[in-house]
Each structure stands twice: as structure tokens, then as C-alpha cells.
Amino acid sequence: MPASGARPVAHDPVRCAFMSHEAHITRFAPSPTGYLHLGNARTAFFNFLAARAGGGCLVLRIEDTDAGRSEEHLLAQLLEDLRWLGLEWDEGPDVGGPHAPYRQSERGEQYSAAIATLKQKGLVYPCFCTPEELQLSRRAQLAAGRPPRYAGTCTRLPDAEVAARVAAGQSPAMRFRVPPGRGGEFDDRIHGPQRFATDDIGDFVVTRADGSAAFFLSNAIDDAAMGVTLVLRGDDHLANTPRQILLLEALGLPIPRYGHLPLLLGPSGSPLSKREGAAGLHELREQGYLPSALCNYLVRLGHACGTDDWLEAADMPAHFHLERTSRSAARFDEAQLRHWQREAVGHASAGELVAWLGSRLERLGSAARIDAFVAAVRGNLLFPDDAVPLVAIVCDDGVRPDAEAAAAIENAGAEFFRTAAREWSSSAGDFKAWTRSVGTATGQKGAALFRPLRAALTGLTHGPELAPLVALMGAARVESRLAAAAERAGGKSRE
């Protein structure tokens, strides 16, 4: 990964011209009001990839202007989840940077300055309309079949009236005066050229009655102030972009490039919401999904990354191409995620798996036993909890066969297990030699030989390769389980 704050390369136009990827300054700007869902996570990830692909950088900005709802622990959680996913940002609230602060709650002065400029230019006016009045007006317009836009009640209040109402204790919101009769355009990096007419846009609030900056303003001017060159965000902002462009133009600030990513849909095909539990990044993490699985899934969700093969995190930026991004919504499909989870487990190092399995391995005791266990069972794990019954096979005293295993045991008969026990004592714990001699002595081979042994030893008819499991469980368990199987088979056959 490029070093933090490695920005010089990104700004060198000559250098950029020779690179296949553009160097973008991208940003992710979440508000810490809840857990990240997969859609946001993907937006963050794409911004990260777009930045890394061209040697640019990623800015993390926290939009915590909704002071009441933003909680400190949610912010910490957010940062942790992003890091867990493997994202790294070059500037942000925790790492600092040249455009600090990175929390909007601390950027009040910047917004005040912008408002002052707007006021000076006469592009903004105080609005005393109450939420109730606005609501009413909106409803009336809708009922009349008109677009619900600001009716213009306060557009031209005389200075005297404004002064009087302020003196009377009313505090106005500030609205941006949208220039009438104009057109505009911008080139969306994903959707292509977009046109808009200012007559379709009503005057919008730029400062709330309490003096705080509203989203359109804070978001747009922070992008400009932080040198962001590419804004990758959800499709739901496409129709908002003209307002931000108007604002930026009015302030004489640079307008970034915009790219609007299609929304992510839940399994049902409706937009992802906080309620669709399975799609929360944190929930997926708690279920045991590995970050590398998530990343491999996400690079292909709404993006043609060009390969169906497993990608290591370090190789992902090179496989990311903005122009390969889909314009239509993509659906979250857990079956597909599970596939990448399987791959992820397969590609993980032994150390990673040990950490992933955590306390579930405690009963194994020594590090050597843990390593041997992980090597033996890794092919049978999809989630950490899958290890629990396998640990039990190795560490529990007895084993309770499931229905299929019980049937297999009864089928083999008591004599089979008495023979197996006899051969075990003379094979000195050599699994191969043991099964070979059991086969010879009983005349069984293949499934007829291994299935009952597996059933007796593990209580299951499926599972990891038997040999390493047997080595891990030790001679005493093998002996007692063979005896138990003989008893079960004998008892049943007599009934």
C-alpha cells in the first residue's frame, strides 16, 4: 500500500498522463448515525479502489452535523469496520491531514464563511416559513399535480420586516436563490452527460434555523476545500448534484467530477435498508465472514473486474476500472458471498485461521495441536462455529452418533468393531497400517470400511479426512469409541 499522505504523485499531471489509471482524490463521507450496510461499504470500497488504482488518495470525512444522533462509539465502530474491511485512508479524523478538521461538527467557520460570501452576493435570503407551513404548501402542490417546490413566500421580504421578525425572536433559515431560466450540465463518470434546468429546482435551505449548515452546502464545500477531484457516491445523489454544482459555482469553488454508483438491492430486490439485517457489514463480520471474502464479492458487485478468480487485496486496485462500473442496481446474493467465503478460507494463512477461530481452539491446548487441527479441518470450515463440533470430536470423551452414523454402526455389526479394536492395539497408532489390517481382517474396503470407522470415531458420516483427526484424538479415545460402537451394534442386533 502507498504510504499515508503520498499525494505528490497524484498531483503530477505529466506523470498521470502516462498512467493507465487517473490519480483521483476521492472521499468517503459517512454520517455516524448507525452501522454501515453493504451498500455504504461498497461505496467506501470503490472510493478506496479508485484512489489506489491511480496513485491518488482517499479522504475520510465524517458528516456528523446531526449532533444529537451522532455518537462517539458509533464513529469508533465505523472506523473499525472500515479498517477491518481493509480500507486505508490518507486523511481523516483519526489520521489527520492538511485539510483538518475532518468532522463537519468542527468545521462551522468554513460554512459561516461560505454563507457570508453568498449573502454578500445576494444569493441567499432568510426564510421564516415554519416546517408546518412548508409541509402544508408541499401537500397542496402535490394535490394540484405540481412538483412540490418552495413556494417563494420569503423570497423578497423587505429588510425592515426581516429585522422586525428577528427582533421578535424568530430565527430564519437561509435559502439559496436558484437562478431562474438557466440550464446546466455535468459529465457523470458512470452515467455520462447529464443536463438539468434550474427551473426544476426550488430554492433550497442552506442554513438551518439554528444556524447550522445543511447537507447540500457542507457536503459540497467540503469536497472543494479538501481538494476532492472525484466524488463516487450513491445514485440517490444524482438528482441532487445540480444543486451542489450551483452552489459551488456561486462560491467560485472547483467542481469535482461526480460518479453515481447504482444502488445495492436487498435479497428481495428492494433497496437495502438498515432493517435488512443480513446486509449489515457488522452482522456479516459477526457471522464470521472474512474481510477478504467481502472484498472479493464487492469488487464484482456492480463492477466487471475482469476475472472470476480469487484476488488478493493488494491486486484489487489494478483490477478496478471506473468505466467498468455498472449503471444498474445490483442485488445482494448471499450464495455468491458464501462462494467467496469458501475461497477466502482456502486462501487464508494458518495464522489467519487461528486468529479467526479464536477461543474455539482453546481446548486443543498446545500450539502444535492447534496447528495440526487447523490443517486437518480447514477444508471443512466456512464459518468459525463450524470448528466447534470438530473440536469436540478431538477433545470430548465420548461421541454421540447422529442418526446416519448410528445406522452405519449398527449396519457394520459388533464384530467389525471388535476386530478394529484388536487391530488397533497391534498397529501402534499407524492409521494407514491400521485401516489396511482392519480391511484385511474384515474383508471390507472402501466406503464399507471407512464409513463405519468414521461413524464410530466421530459420530458423523461426513467430515474431514480421518487420519489426522485420529492422530489428534489419541489412542484412548479411539479405543473407547470402538468399544462403544461394538456395544451399540451388538445391543441393537440382539433386539
Added chain:
RNA sequence: GCUCCCAUCGUCUAGAGGCCCAGGACACAGCCCUCUCAAGGCUGGUACGAGGGUUCGAAUCCCUCUGGGAGCGCCA
């Protein structure tokens, strides 16, 4: 209601007028391999939303419709 966005297998996608009676991956089904499961190998079914154009030729271009979504907030 108005403005805007989107539309290929069940899902993710390839496809930028002939290479496509549409390819890959996941999922599903069958077979093979195998001590079982998983993996792997092979095989199979399933898609260009509808209707009009343009063209010698359209999944690809244009129009209409249909369906889905977003925006029109003192939410972000």
C-alpha cells in the same frame, strides 16, 4: 404529480451493428473422482421486458410503452 436514472440466465456479469440461435462465474441438476463432506473434472437447463422503427443485418442505434428506483426535506 413533475424531473431524472435503470432494464441480458434465479443472481453477478461479458457483449460498445455482423465473431452471439448470446460467453463466464455463482446457484441448481446429473455423472466422474474419492473413506465421507468439501474441492476438482465433465455434462445439462434457464436470459437479451414489450412493441415499433433505422439497417442487407440489432442484445447492441432511435421512439413509445411497461416495470423498477431515486429526487423534489430546516435527513444525510
